[in-house]
Amino acid sequence: MSPDSNRPTWGIELTPEHPPDSIAELAALAEDEGFDVAFASSHYFNRDPFVTLSRMAEATDSIRLGPGVVNPFQDHPVPLAARTATIDEVSDGRAVYGIGAGDRSALSNLGFEHERPLRRVLEAFSVARELWAGETVSHEGTFVARDASLNLEPTEIPVYVGAQGPHMLRMSAKHAEGVLINASHPRDLEWSAGQIEQGLADRPDEHGAFESLAFTSVSVADDADAARAAARPPVAFIAGGAAPPVIERHGLDAEAVETVSDHLEAGDLTAAFEAVTPAMIDAFSIAGTTESVAEQFAETLAFVDGIVVGSPLGPDLEWAIQAVADALEMVNDEVETN
Incomplete structure (x- = not known):
């Protein structure tokens, strides 16, 4: 996806917990x-x-744009395809389609059953492709439909395809443009990467190239402790x-993880965030100063084609x-030097 084939793809996840115009300004900054x-x-x-x-x-010119990620339980796959095609139209062909199985607990809150997630995701984007091609689909x-x-x-x-488990990873490598x-x-x-390699072994040649992106939780700040604190949610x-x-x-510690989970299910977010341990932050985020984040990016890029830096990004x-862009550039400079 990177226009420069000599460097990894740089992606960013922006969370609409802020007004759309604010997110648009951040997207323009990311493009710059x-x-x-x-x-x-x-x-939801x-x-x-x-x-x-x-x-x-409206706020950007060249950066590609897409949902990251929608799921075909909460919304019917046909309207999802239409909405994504609309974004492609208003962006002059810059859309990408991020789709996954969705969060089980969030779907449960809305009364949706999380049944046959792999099959539903595959069917959803397969039908979307037919619709985008101008076909009438039953x-x-x-x-x-x-x-x-x-x-x-x-x-x-x-x-x-947003993926974490072995079957979804292998399916994405076999059928999608990326993961x-x-x-x-x-x-x-x-x-x-081992699961993806198995899926690529069964990938039809006509599907073309495949891109593997790490969709990471990143938090960067001048102060490492502040960055790690922001990563807790x-x-x-x-x-x-x-x-x-x-x-x-x-x-x-399985009991410590269960404590976090119990607080989340009870809706006590403050207690859940406080129950997060340093070991959980190390396992499930990249957090620290620009320099330390760059070091962690370099380790990540040993296994993927690029990085999508995701929530929370940092306190500011x-x-x-700007800091994560600097960190990614540090990694690129190091690769070019070596």
């Missing part, structure tokens, strides 16, 4: 700092990602939803965007 793609995250309790993306499109599987079509010009939009690996630690990314949600093999991979969003 050299980022290749900006994702607007999708959570925040502002709408597609409204936000439309503002981001589909009966994990969802139903009868004689559905879009009143939009045909287009091609790359699909990036957004929900991980920040080299230990998880190395394991993920997203780390709490990551740890609270982590599968037992992930907890074991990092040697985390504008400063953090």
Whole structure:
């Protein structure tokens, strides 16, 4: 996705917990700092990602834009395809489609069953591709669409699957244009790379190139302690939803993780954030000063084609965007020097 094939892709996740116009300004800053793609995250309790993306499109010229990530449980796949195609239209062909299975606990809050997630994600973006190509689609599987079509010009939009588990990672490598690996630690990314390699072995040649991006939780500040403190909220949600093999991979205290999870389920966010341990921050985020973050980026890039820097970014969003761009540039300079 990077226009410069000699460097990794730089991506950024912007969370619409702020008004769309504010997020659009941050997207413009990210474009100026050299980022290749900006994702607007999708959570039912925040502002709408597609409204936000439309503002981001107006404020930018070249950076690619997409939801990061929507799920086909909360929203029907056909309207999702239409909304993404609309962003492609208003951005003059800059859209990407970030889609995943969604967070089980958030979906449960809305009364959705998280059934057959891999099959539903695959069917959702397969149908979207047909719709974007101008076809009329009838589909009966994990969802139903009868004689559905879009009143939009045909287009091609790359699909990036948000993935963490082995089956979703392998499926994305076989069928999508890219993967957004929900991980920040080299230990998880190395394991993920092995799963992706298995999927690529079955990838049809006509699917073309594939890109693997680490979708990381990043927090950067002048003061390392401040950066780590700002990382607590997203780390709490990551740890609270982590599968037992992930907890074991990092040697985390299972009881401590369960405490975080229990607080989240009870809606006591303050207690959940306070229960996050230093070991959880190390496992589920990249946090520190610009220099230390650059060192961690270098370790990450041993296993992926690029990095999407995600929430919280840091205590000061504008400063953090510039700082993570500096960190990524440090890594590029080091690679070129060697």
